[in-house]
Amino acid sequence: MKKVSVECRDVSLSYGTTDVLKNINLTITPGEFFALLGPSGSGKSTLLRLIAGFNSLKTGQLLVDGVDISQVPAWQRDIGMVFQNYALWPHMTVWDNVAFGLVERRVARAALKQRVQDVLELVGLTDYAQRYPGQLSGGQQQRVALARTVIIEPKVLLLDEPLSNLDKNLRTQMRQELLALQRRLGITTIFVTHDQEEAMTTADRMAVLHHGVVQQIGTPVDLFDTPINRFVAEFVGSMNKLNATVQEILADHLVVNFLDGMACTIAKTAVSPSLLNALRVGASVLVCARPHQVSLQHNTQSSQGTSQVSSLVLPGTVVAKEFMGQQTRYFVLSNSQQVMIDQTHQLGETPYAVNAQVMISLPISNIKILDT
Amino acid sequence: MQRLGGPALAALGILGLLSVFLILPIATVFVSAFSDARGQITLAHFAVFFQQPLMLESFYNSLYVALSASVAAALIAVPLAYLTVRFQFRGALLIQTLGVLPLIMPPFVGAVALQLIFGRSGSVNLILNDWFGVTLPLMEGLNGVIFVEALHYFPFILMNLTVSLRNIDGAMEEAALNLGARGWRLFIRIIFPLAMPGFVAGMALVFVKVFDDLGTPLVLGATNMLAPQAYLRITQVGMDDPMGYVISVMMIVFSIFAMWLSVRVLKGRDYSTLQKGGNALQQRQLSKGESILAYGWIGLIMLLVLSPHLGVLLLSFASVWSFAPLPDGYTLAHYATVFEQSPGMLSNTLLYCGLAAGIDVLLGTSIAYLILRTKLVARHWLDWIASAALAIPGLVLAIGYLRTFRGVLVPGTDVLFTATWFLIMIAYAIRRLPYALRSCMAALQQVHHSLEEAAASMGATRLRTVRRVMIPLMAGGMLAGFVTSFITAAVELSATMMLVTKESQAPMSYGIYLYMQSTSGRGPGAALGVLAIVAVALGTYASHWLVSRHQRLTQIHRPQG
Numbered sequence: 001m002k003k004v005s006v007e008c009r010d011v012s013l014s015y016g017t018t019d020v021l022k023n024i025n026l027t028i029t030p031g032e033f034f035a036l037l038g039p040s041g042s043g044k045s046t047l048l049r050l051i052a053g054f055n056s057l058k059t060g061q062l063l064v065d066g067v068d069i070s071q072v073p074a075w076q077r078d079i080g081m082v083f084q085n086y087a088l089w090p091h092m093t094v095w096d097n098v099a100f101g102l103v104e105r106r107v108a109r110a111a112l113k114q115r116v117q118d119v120l121e122l123v124g125l126t127d128y129a130q131r132y133p134g135q136l137s138g139g140q141q142q143r144v145a146l147a148r149t150v151i152i153e154p155k156v157l158l159l160d161e162p163l164s165n166l167d168k169n170l171r172t173q174m175r176q177e178l179l180a181l182q183r184r185l186g187i188t189t190i191f192v193t194h195d196q197e198e199a200m201t202t203a204d205r206m207a208v209l210h211h212g213v214v215q216q217i218g219t220p221v222d223l224f225d226t227p228i229n230r231f232v233a234e235f236v237g238s239m240n241k242l243n244a245t246v247q248e249i250l251a252d253h254l255v256v257n258f259l260d261g262m263a264c265t266i267a268k269t270a271v272s273p274s275l276l277n278a279l280r281v282g283a284s285v286l287v288c289a290r291p292h293q294v295s296l297q298h299n300t301q302s303s304q305g306t307s308q309v310s311s312l313v314l315p316g317t318v319v320a321k322e323f324m325g326q327q328t329r330y331f332v333l334s335n336s337q338q339v340m341i342d343q344t345h346q347l348g349e350t351p352y353a354v355n356a357q358v359m360i361s362l363p364i365s366n367i368k369i370l371d372t
Numbered sequence: 373m374q375r376l377g378g379p380a381l382a383a384l385g386i387l388g389l390l391s392v393f394l395i396l397p398i399a400t401v402f403v404s405a406f407s408d409a410r411g412q413i414t415l416a417h418f419a420v421f422f423q424q425p426l427m428l429e430s431f432y433n434s435l436y437v438a439l440s441a442s443v444a445a446a447l448i449a450v451p452l453a454y455l456t457v458r459f460q461f462r463g464a465l466l467i468q469t470l471g472v473l474p475l476i477m478p479p480f481v482g483a484v485a486l487q488l489i490f491g492r493s494g495s496v497n498l499i500l501n502d503w504f505g506v507t508l509p510l511m512e513g514l515n516g517v518i519f520v521e522a523l524h525y526f527p528f529i530l531m532n533l534t535v536s537l538r539n540i541d542g543a544m545e546e547a548a549l550n551l552g553a554r555g556w557r558l559f560i561r562i563i564f565p566l567a568m569p570g571f572v573a574g575m576a577l578v579f580v581k582v583f584d585d586l587g588t589p590l591v592l593g594a595t596n597m598l599a600p601q602a603y604l605r606i607t608q609v610g611m612d613d614p615m616g617y618v619i620s621v622m623m624i625v626f627s628i629f630a631m632w633l634s635v636r637v638l639k640g641r642d643y644s645t646l647q648k649g650g651n652a653l654q655q656r657q658l659s660k661g662e663s664i665l666a667y668g669w670i671g672l673i674m675l676l677v678l679s680p681h682l683g684v685l686l687l688s689f690a691s692v693w694s695f696a697p698l699p700d701g702y703t704l705a706h707y708a709t710v711f712e713q714s715p716g717m718l719s720n721t722l723l724y725c726g727l728a729a730g731i732d733v734l735l736g737t738s739i740a741y742l743i744l745r746t747k748l749v750a751r752h753w754l755d756w757i758a759s760a761a762l763a764i765p766g767l768v769l770a771i772g773y774l775r776t777f778r779g780v781l782v783p784g785t786d787v788l789f790t791a792t793w794f795l796i797m798i799a800y801a802i803r804r805l806p807y808a809l810r811s812c813m814a815a816l817q818q819v820h821h822s823l824e825e826a827a828a829s830m831g832a833t834r835l836r837t838v839r840r841v842m843i844p845l846m847a848g849g850m851l852a853g854f855v856t857s858f859i860t861a862a863v864e865l866s867a868t869m870m871l872v873t874k875e876s877q878a879p880m881s882y883g884i885y886l887y888m889q890s891t892s893g894r895g896p897g898a899a900l901g902v903l904a905i906v907a908v909a910l911g912t913y914a915s916h917w918l919v920s921r922h923q924r925l926t927q928i929h930r931p932q933g
Contacts, residue, residue, distance in 0.1 A: 081550045091566060101551035
């Protein structure tokens with residue numbers, strides 16, 4: 001099967017006066033497993049439905065394999081979609097559901113039979129062909145929905161929150177099955193999710209959407225390590241944000257000042273690209289670090305904060321803690337700013353108590369500077 | 373051994389009432405149909421039935437009319453339902469409001485009007501004949517019955533089908549589009565099958581209603597059908613003629629068969645696929661051309677559907693109307709006649725229907741409470757028995773009463789029990805009980821159990837909880853049940869015709885029928901009909917208003933989770 005690319009060029013869409021998608025530019029390479037990540041209302045499902053042909057764009061182009069298909073009706077696009085609630089037809093057996101697309105394509109009887117059998121085998125549902133969807137478990141329904149879609153050998157496979165209706169254990173299993181199937185068939189796949197873990201574990205690359213605007217596109221590691229703005233930083237994992245002001249801009253470093261007047265020198269490479277150009281002395285910025293990159297010690301001498309070459313050390317008080325098993329998350333108040341710290345839990349270790357006086361330490365190499 | 377509590381006593385009371393006025397009469401009908409003069413069990417009466425050409429003809433005619441009317445009603449209803457659900461246009465509201473109008477008039481009233489409009493020398497045929505030299509045999513013989521019934525009962529299919537269509541998840545359709553289906557194939561393979569439950573339920577209801585209807589065939593002179601035959605046998609040959617009972621049994625059997633069939637077809641096919649948070653079928657804007665076509669078509673159907681009402685209205689104001697497309701002159705004299713001659717009919721209707729509806733709500737609420745809020749053994753039997761009344765034609769119930777209570781005197785007097793209006797009222801109540809029961813059940817189901825538990829935990833007794841928490845919250849549903857019972861009882865004719873013994877007892881429905889018997893009585897009959905329509909329409913509107921107001925007032929907006 002030929003692998004195809006999908007490209008959105010300046011795609012906009014609005015319902016009445018509400019702009020739902022604003023100037024979307026995306027290129028999904030052939031055979032890629034691509035995730036659209038965003039909170040509800042971000043426009044991710046709208047974009048997916050636009051690619052499927054259920055929404056029509058206001059401006060822009062939608063190219064599949066280099067051909068603009070924005071005017072092609074849904075039933076002629078050959079873009080398969082698996083719906084969030086599977087949308088299996090309850091009045092048809094599994095077999096009829098799966099065969100539907102081939103019947104509509106007037107595939108000859110013998111070939112149809114063979115292909116339905118093959119696909120049912122692929123998803124491991126050969127024994128369930130004569131059942132009705134109502135008689136299947138959630139995971140089985142999910143597989144039927146998948147089989148029904150891949151049987152038409154679509155150019156592109158769209159998955160709308162494919163795992164959200166499954167319980168946690170099944171979700172992990174189906175996630176792996178889905179990925180394995182996609183790798184085997186090599187179909188360019190776009191899937192929509194609000195769950196960052198799901199996106200990061202499966203996607204080759206992903207795009208984060210917010211308010212109908214693409215915030216950032218990249219591999220899961222890119223997005224986690226170098227988020228471009230505050231929204232991406234918070235949506236892909238948790239992020240500590242400390243308010244600071246720019247004190248001095250040097251050739252390849254800058255000095256930032258915290259609320260308590262403490263200064264810290266940080267490499268310019270830690271500054272997000274969009275902020276770097278607009279950087280000026282006196283501007284407010286956010287000094288960011290992931291909770292697991294911050295560490296915690298007892299503060300026995302009630303010492304003041306220091307800025308060393310390798311880390312920023314600040315005194316604080318534990319205000320709350322959440323024991324999560326493999327780690328404990330502490331909420332520490334330091335100079336009226338709250339910092340989250342994840343500390344790996346070791347066997348027999350006693351967590352810090354609430355109100356304990358602690359020192360937190362942020363390795364400067366892990367710090368990112370983002371726009372407020 | 374548990375002491376008999378209040379709920380158990382209430383259950384026994386209701387059971388007793390249903391036994392005397394529902395089970396016993398129907399059992400009597402069955403016994404009469406299956407036993408000979410000496411009380412031996414026999415099938416001889418049925419053998420006789422199938423040997424008499426008139427009976428066989430009536431049997432086939434009734435089947436043919438009921439089936440054809442169902443199909444004709446479907447032809448009117450399906451496109452209307454599809455239009456309202458599929459497209460976004462103002463006509464949808466028109467269809468929904470006007471589509472229910474036919475139900476508020478007894479079908480036989482419309483029959484007279486339709487004869488004046490579509491009959492051999494009715495308005496339409498006079499015009500067609502003048503202009504094109506052709507006539508439409510719409511009202512000839514059985515065609516007339518089919519035509520009238522289809523126009524009258526199609527809303528049952530329309531309403532049920534619309535609900536079904538609205539419950540289809542839009543993703544069902546999108547999945548099909550995504551896999552390459554569209555247009556007609558999409559409708560046939562996906563949408564219609566998913567809406568099947570509503571369609572079948574509506575069709576079965578129309579079939580049963582038409583099969584049981586007595587007034588329309590009588591008014592149109594189509595006596596070679598089952599219901600008129602039963603009526604004529606009992607009233608003219610006498611209570612001892614077994615044919616009346618045989619026909620009654622056949623009518624019950626066919627009602628039950630049609631309902632059983634619809635339940636059977638729908639078994640395991642609860643296709644309410646729309647989930648919480650899901651979207652219904654996507655509605656499309658009509659293009660200008662399509663809009664014109666749609667409106668034109670709706671207009672045509674509406675004209676047809678509303679022609680009985682228009683006809684009755686014209687007739688009530690017409691001084692003379694025959695062999696002319698429109699009346700020759702207009703007058704208010706018919707209304708004067710009605711108010712002069714038969715104010716009793718108006719008050720009788722109010723009395724019988726008011727009492728019957730009151731009994732229904734009382735019984736309905738009690739049964740709903742017993743079923744949903746107590747653990748009484750066999751409590752579901754009450755529901756089943758009460759609902760069984762759905763399958764009993766009014767005519768059959770009345771025949772059962774006449775036979776069961778034959779010769780019984782009202783205690784302390786020498787008045788025959790069957791000669792009192794009490795039985796008319798009870799017949800209304802029993803026949804409408806299933807509908808009232810549904811409203812009350814639905815209303816009680818919406819009252820969350822925790823509300824009552826909260827009252828109980830504050831120290832309220834069971835009875836106090838019912839009075840202070842349950843009843844106020846159920847009030848909307850109970851009221852809806854009352855009004856539905858009232859207005860449908862007001863247009864009931866078949867039981868009325870059997871049970872009215874003297875003119876002073878007659879309610880409006882019977883009065884209209886009496887007037888319509890003679891050509892000179894048509895004017896006053898139509899005037900009475902218009903009054904009935906206005907009353908019923910006002911009642912429907914009032915109940916709708918009250919229920920929605922009640923819902924607004926008792927709804928607490930909870931924060932979204």
